Amino acid sequence: MNALRRTTLKAAGAAFLLASGLLHPLRALAATWNKAAFASKTPADALKSIGASSPLESKDILIEAPQIAENGLVVPIEITSNVPNTKSLAVIVEKNPFPLVAQFEFMEGALPFLKINVKMGESSWVRVVAEAGGKHYTAAEEIKVTIGGCGG
Amino acid sequence: MSGPMKIRATAKDGVADIRVLMSHPMETGQRKDADGKVIPPHFIQNVTVKLNGRTVAEGQISQAVSRNPVFSFRAKGGKPGDKVEISWLDTKGETNKAETVIA
Numbered sequence: 417m418n419a420l421r422r423t424t425l426k427a428a429g430a431a432f433l434l435a436s437g438l439l440h441p442l443r444a445l446a447a448t449w450n451k452a453a454f455a456s457k458t459p460a461d462a463l464k465s466i467g468a469s470s471p472l473e474s475k476d477i478l479i480e481a482p483q484i485a486e487n488g489l490v491v492p493i494e495i496t497s498n499v500p501n502t503k504s505l506a507v508i509v510e511k512n513p514f515p516l517v518a519q520f521e522f523m524e525g526a527l528p529f530l531k532i533n534v535k536m537g538e539s540s541w542v543r544v545v546a547e548a549g550g551k552h553y554t555a556a557e558e559i560k561v562t563i564g565g566c567g568g
Numbered sequence: 569m570s571g572p573m574k575i576r577a578t579a580k581d582g583v584a585d586i587r588v589l590m591s592h593p594m595e596t597g598q599r600k601d602a603d604g605k606v607i608p609p610h611f612i613q614n615v616t617v618k619l620n621g622r623t624v625a626e627g628q629i630s631q632a633v634s635r636n637p638v639f640s641f642r643a644k645g646g647k648p649g650d651k652v653e654i655s656w657l658d659t660k661g662e663t664n665k666a667e668t669v670i671a
Contacts, residue, residue, distance in 0.1 A: 425595070447614035447628075454630045470580050490634045509632060518629040524643075526617070526624035527583065531640035535596070535632045 453516050459543065460518040462508050468552035474499055477544050477555035488536040488561040495530045497546040497553075502528035504547045510556075511540035536558050537564045573666040577652045584646020584670055588615065589638050589656050596631040611659055612637060618653040619643050646670055 453465035463469055480494040495505055505528055506519040517534050528546060536542075536559065543556040571591030576583075578585050590612065597609030609631055617625040624643045648670050656666040 431655045447616075449613045449628050454628070494640075512632055514630060514632065517632040518627055518632060520615075520625055520627035522625050524619070524622045524624045526619075527642040527644060529640070531587075531638070531643040533634035533638050534636055 428435060450519070450548070453519070454514060456516055457514065459508055459510040459515045463545065466516070466519060466545065467511075468506070468508055468547070471545050471552035471554035474546070474555055475551035477542055477546050477553060479542065479555055479557040480546050481542060481557050481559055483558075484560045484562065485536065486562045488538070488564040491536050491559060491561070492533050493529065493542060495528075495532075495544050497528035497544075497548075498552050499546050499548045502546045502548045502553075503529075505530050506545040506547075507534065507543065508543040509534060509536055509540050510543060511538050512536065536561045571652070573664050575587050575652055575654055575666050577646070577650075577668055577670040578666040579646050579648055579650075579670045582644060582647070584619065584643045584650065584652070586619075586643065586646075586652055586654075587638070588617075588640075588666070589636065590631060590664070591636055592656075592658065594631060594633055594635045594637065602664075609659060612656045613659055614657040616655050617638065617641050617643075618651075618655075619646055621653075654662045 456462040456465050476498040478496045485491040504521045508515045508518045509517055518532055520530055522528050539560040541556045541558050543554055546553045574589045576587045591614050593610055595607050595610040599607045601607055611631040615627040625641050650670045653667040657663045
């Protein structure tokens with residue numbers, strides 16, 4: 417292959433990338449939302465859809481939440497993962513119509529810590545899944561809800 | 569639809585504590601209005617937290633996050649004067665962004 421042909425091919429390749437939008441700067445900003453995971457209707461499906469079908473029970477995931485939540489519209493949950501190298505945390509309210517509530521990824525020095533307010537339709541186990549080193553770990557806490565926070 | 573957004577960030581022992589309050593209805597699509605008509609879903613789906621221009625946390629959330637969402641994050645290395653920027657994107661493609669410096 418001669419040098420000229422190589423250069424031409426390179427240029428053509430670059431033009432293709434630009435034309436197809438692969439290098440479009442705005443494309444990088446387009447956010448992703450795991451529609452299938454959020455549409456899951458059971459905790460098992462939600463786990464499967466985030467790639468965590470059989471997570472290992474862990475005491476290193478701490479969930480701080482009220483045992484009894486009077487108002488299911490706002491249930492504060494504080495999560496800390498002490499599993500080394502945790503890079504993401506997912507929150508699943510098992511009895512909600514769509515159990516997966518949130519999934520956060522942490523990088524660049526962020527601690528695997530999250531405080532979040534969730535809606536709960538009824539009393540339920542709240543499960544947290546942490547991903548670390550390609551494995552999934554989980555812990556759950558039961559929260560009793562006096563007045564549900566979904567329909568209405 | 570989107571009102572003000574407030575961030576409060578402090579640093580202690582080399583760890584930044586970042587709190588944010590977003591104004592958003594977080595409609596689930598399951599509620600009905602006074603006439604019995606379903607109120608269409610409208611909720612934040614993506615949340616991005618940046619510290620000095622670098623993304624430190626990125627979240628996908630559902631309609632089950634409470635109305636006017638409140639989140640807290642922690643980041644190692646955050647110190648007074650550092651810039652914190654938080655943005656969100658919702659189901660209608662609306663976005664909002666706020667920034668502050670660590671106190």
